[in-house]
Amino acid sequence: MGVLRAGLCPGLTQDMVQLLQSRGIKTVVDLVCADLEEVAQKCGLSYKALVALRRVLLAQFSAFPFNGADLYEELKTSTAILSTGIGSLDKLLDAGLYTGEVTEIVGAPGSGKTQVCLCVAAHVAHGLQQNVLYIDSNGGLTASRILQLLQARSPDEEEQAGALQRIQVVRAFDIFQMLDVLQDLRGAVSQQVSSSSGTLKVVVVDSVAAVVAPLLGGQQREGLALMMQLARELKTLARDLSVAVLVTNHMTRDRDSGQLKPALGRSWSFVPSTRLLLDSTQSSGSLGSWRVVCLTKSPRLPTGCQETVDLGSLGTPEQSPVFQGDHT
Amino acid sequence: MRVERITEEAGQVSQNVFEFLRAPEPEASCSQAADASPSVFRLTSQGAADAGVRARLALGARECARRWFEMQRDLVSLPLSPAVRVKLASAGFQTAEELLEVKPSELSKEVGISKEEALETLQIIRRECLTNKTSYSVTAESGRKCTALELLEQEHTQNFIITFCSALDNILGGGIPLTKTTEICGAPGVGKTQLCMQLAIDVQIPECFGGVEGEAVFIDTEGSFMVDRVVDLATACIQHLQLIAGTHMEEEHPKALQDFTLENILSHIYYFRCRDYTELLAQVYLLSDFLSEHSKVRLVIVDGIAFPFRHDLDDLSLRTRLLNGLAQQMISLANNHRLAGKVGDMLLQYGLSFTGTKSKDGISLEKELATRSSNLAWKTPWTEEPGRLQPVGSQESDTT
Numbered sequence A: 001m002g003v004l005r006a007g008l009c010p011g012l013t014q015d016m017v018q019l020l021q022s023r024g025i026k027t028v029v030d031l032v033c034a035d036l037e038e039v040a041q042k043c044g045l046s047y048k049a050l051v052a053l054r055r056v057l058l059a060q061f062s063a064f065p066f067n068g069a070d071l072y073e074e075l076k077t078s079t080a081i082l083s084t085g086i087g088s089l090d091k092l093l094d095a096g097l098y099t100g101e102v103t104e105i106v107g108a109p110g111s112g113k114t115q116v117c118l119c120v121a122a123h124v125a126h127g128l129q130q131n132v133l134y135i136d137s138n139g140g141l142t143a144s145r146i147l148q149l150l151q152a153r154s155p156d157e158e159e160q161a162g163a164l165q166r167i168q169v170v171r172a173f174d175i176f177q178m179l180d181v182l183q184d185l186r187g188a189v190s191q192q193v194s195s196s197s198g199t200l201k202v203v204v205v206d207s208v209a210a211v212v213a214p215l216l217g218g219q220q221r222e223g224l225a226l227m228m229q230l231a232r233e234l235k236t237l238a239r240d241l242s243v244a245v246l247v248t249n250h251m252t253r254d255r256d257s258g259q260l261k262p263a264l265g266r267s268w269s270f271v272p273s274t275r276l277l278l279d280s281t282q283s284s285g286s287l288g289s290w291r292v293v294c295l296t297k298s299p300r301l302p303t304g305c306q307e308t309v310d311l312g313s314l315g316t317p318e319q320s321p322v323f324q325g326d327h328t
Numbered sequence B: 001m002r003v004e005r006i007t008e009e010a011g012q013v014s015q016n017v018f019e020f021l022r023a024p025e026p027e028a029s030c031s032q033a034a035d036a037s038p039s040v041f042r043l044t045s046q047g048a049a050d051a052g053v054r055a056r057l058a059l060g061a062r063e064c065a066r067r068w069f070e071m072q073r074d075l076v077s078l079p080l081s082p083a084v085r086v087k088l089a090s091a092g093f094q095t096a097e098e099l100l101e102v103k104p105s106e107l108s109k110e111v112g113i114s115k116e117e118a119l120e121t122l123q124i125i126r127r128e129c130l131t132n133k134t135s136y137s138v139t140a141e142s143g144r145k146c147t148a149l150e151l152l153e154q155e156h157t158q159n160f161i162i163t164f165c166s167a168l169d170n171i172l173g174g175g176i177p178l179t180k181t182t183e184i185c186g187a188p189g190v191g192k193t194q195l196c197m198q199l200a201i202d203v204q205i206p207e208c209f210g211g212v213e214g215e216a217v218f219i220d221t222e223g224s225f226m227v228d229r230v231v232d233l234a235t236a237c238i239q240h241l242q243l244i245a246g247t248h249m250e251e252e253h254p255k256a257l258q259d260f261t262l263e264n265i266l267s268h269i270y271y272f273r274c275r276d277y278t279e280l281l282a283q284v285y286l287l288s289d290f291l292s293e294h295s296k297v298r299l300v301i302v303d304g305i306a307f308p309f310r311h312d313l314d315d316l317s318l319r320t321r322l323l324n325g326l327a328q329q330m331i332s333l334a335n336n337h338r339l340a341g342k343v344g345d346m347l348l349q350y351g352l353s354f355t356g357t358k359s360k361d362g363i364s365l366e367k368e369l370a371t372r373s374s375n376l377a378w379k380t381p382w383t384e385e386p387g388r389l390q391p392v393g394s395q396e397s398d399t400t
Helices: A015-024 A028-033 A037-042 A047-061 A068-078 A087-092 A113-126 A143-153 A157-165 A175-190 A208-212 A222-241 A263-268 A321-325 B002-009 B016-022 B028-037 B039-044 B046-070 B082-090 B094-102 B104-111 B115-134 B148-156 B166-172 B194-204 B227-247 B252-259 B260-266 B277-293 B316-336 B366-367
Strands: A102-107 A131-136 A168-172 A202-205 A244-249 A252-255 A260-262 A274-280 A290-298 A306-310 B145-147 B181-186 B214-221 B269-273 B299-302 B340-346 B374-381 B387-393
Touching: A015 A037, A028 A047, A037 A047, A047 B277, A087 A290, A087 A306, A102 A113, A102 A222, A113 A131, A113 A143, A113 A157, A113 A202, A131 A175, A143 A157, A143 B148, A157 A168, A157 B148, A168 B148, A175 A202, A175 A208, A175 A222, A202 A222, A208 A222, A208 A244, A222 A244, A222 A263, A244 A263, A252 A321, A252 B148, B082 B104, B094 B115, B104 B115, B145 B148, B166 B340, B181 B194, B181 B316, B194 B214, B194 B227, B194 B299, B227 B252, B227 B260, B260 B269, B277 B299, B277 B316, B299 B316
Parallel strands: A102 A244, A102 A274, A131 A168, A131 A202, A202 A244, B181 B340, B181 B374, B214 B269, B214 B299, B299 B340
Antiparallel strands: A168 B145, A252 A260, A274 A290, A290 A306, B374 B387
C-alpha cells in the first residue's frame, strides 16, 4: 500500500502526515495497523479524525469483494471460446481457446509451436474476424507464412489483406520491452484507441521462455520476480480485457531423471490454466510434418488425451473443426 | 462491465466509467457525515453503517476504475537496479505513479540512496510513464508495432545475401535472410569458417549484381580466420563479377565494379578476436553502438559461438543463461539494424548438437539460439564419403 502523502484522501493534510511520520507511521499499512488511541495521544490529533481517516483509507485501498453469483453472470456474458482452426487442437481444448485464461503450448525446438500460433492468428483474424496481437520475441514470425495460411483458406485477396490488417505484430526481445508492450496495450484499450474492425480477442506471446530464460537461475532472485510480474500482467490482461492469451514455452531436460519437461520451472507451471505438449512422432522421424499433441494440464478435460496434427496442411479445410467433427 | 453494476448498487446510475470518474467525490460525503455526528463512530447506528457501506462501494468501484485506467505500474516492472528497488520497497513505494511527484533530494533522504541514484531512478520512471501516456494513438517508438500487412510488404522488399552456391541458395529460399539469425553447425573441418568467409565477401556485392552492398563484422573465437584465404576468395569473386559484367552491356555494372576492389573488400570486413566468453559477451553487447556508427553493416558473423563456452565454465546454469541472453541480444540486433546474424558452431562428430561436458544434456544450441530461419547440418557419415549437405530445416516449412 502506498506511502502517506497529503491529498491521498480527503482529511489527510500535510501537517497530519508530518506528525504521523515523526511517530514512525509512514505508510497506509502502518496507520491501519496502529492503535489509534495511542497515536491520537502521541501525535495530538483527534481520535475522531483518525478513525475517519482509517475508514476512508480502508475503503480506498482494500480489495473489493464479489458475489459469486455476480461473478458467474459476468463470466457467462464475457467469456468467449475461440476456435483455433485446427480440429484436433479444438478437441483437446474443449472447443477452443477460452478468453480470460492463459493457454500454453510447450515443445522442443522445431516441434511446431510457432506454426500453431500463426495458424491460430490467421484463423481468428480471418475466420472469426477479430483482432489479434502477436508479440514476437524470437524472430520466428514471417508474414509470408501467415499469407500462405490465409491463401489456403480463401483465394480472395481483399479478405486476405483485411485479415492481415487485423493482426498487430510487436517485437519485444527482452523482459522490460515485453512488460512495456503489455502496459501499452492496457493504455490503448483504456483510451479507447482501437481499430474500427473488431475487438482484440487473442494475444499471442511467442515465446515467453526466450525473454525469461536469461533471467532465471543463479544467485539472483530478480529473475523470478520479473517472471511472476509478467505472469501477473498476462493473467490480469486476460481477465480484464477478456482476451485469450496463448503463450509458447521451450522444453528442458530434468537434471535428475533426464526426462524432457517444460522450461521455466515449477513457478511458471501454475500460470497457464491449460498446457499442450507438441511432440514429433518417432515413426516419421524429424523430417515429417506430423506432430502428436498431448494435453498435460487442463481445468476441464482429463489430462493425457492425445491427438495428431499435420503441420504441413495447417489451415486447409480438412483440418478445420467442421470436418473433423464428423469423424468422431 | 463490473463498475456499472456497482454504481447501481451505490445509488448512482452512470452510463460509462468515465462519467463515473467525473462524478463528485463520494469520499467528501463520507467525511462530512463523519464530522457531522459523533455517533457515527460508535459503530452502532444503522444510518452511519449504510452511509459507510454505500460510500465504500462507491469508493471501491471508483478506485478499481481508477487503478485500472490509470495503470499504476509496479516498480518491479521497471529496469531499476535491485539495490535501489529493495530500498524503495522498504520505504513503502510500490507503484511508479507514487514516485512521479517526488523530487530527487526528497527521495534520496526518504529512501536512503544517493542523490545520483535518486535522479537516475526518477529519470527512468518519468521516461517510462510519460512515453506510455503520450504514445497510445501513435505506433510505438522505433516502429516496433505494425500490422501483418505492413510486415508482409517489408518482407517482399527484403534482400538476401547470396552464397554463390545455388543449391544452398535454393534451400535457404534465396540466400541468408536479413533480420534473422542463421546457424550453421557441423563437425570440425567440414567448412563452416570457409562459408563464413565467403559470406563476408558476398555481403559486399553491389546491388546491381543482386547483392546487398553492405559491410560485415566478423567475430572470431577460434582464431580460424585466415586473411590469405579471404584474399583468394575475394579475387575469385571479383573475377566472377567481371565475367558477369562482361555479358551485360549496361552502364552501371562496370562502374560498380570499380569500387569492388580487393582493398575495399578487405577494409569493409571488421574483425574482432574474442578469446573467452567474457570478451564475446562484451563484444556482442557493445555491438549495437558499433552498428549505429557503421550503418552499412549488413552481416554479423560469430565464428564458433560454442567454443568459448565449452571449457572454463563449470556452472551449467550460468552457461544456459548466458547463451540465452546472447541469443536474444543477437536477434534483437538483427531485427533493429536489419542485418543477418550468422553463427558457426562446432559440433561433435555424432551429429548431435552442442553437448559439452554433460553428455545427457540434450539442450541443443539451436534451442538456445532459437534460430528460426535455417539450421544447416553437415552430416559426415562413417564411410567417409565427401560430406553431403542436408537441410535440417528450411524457411518455407519452418518446422524443424
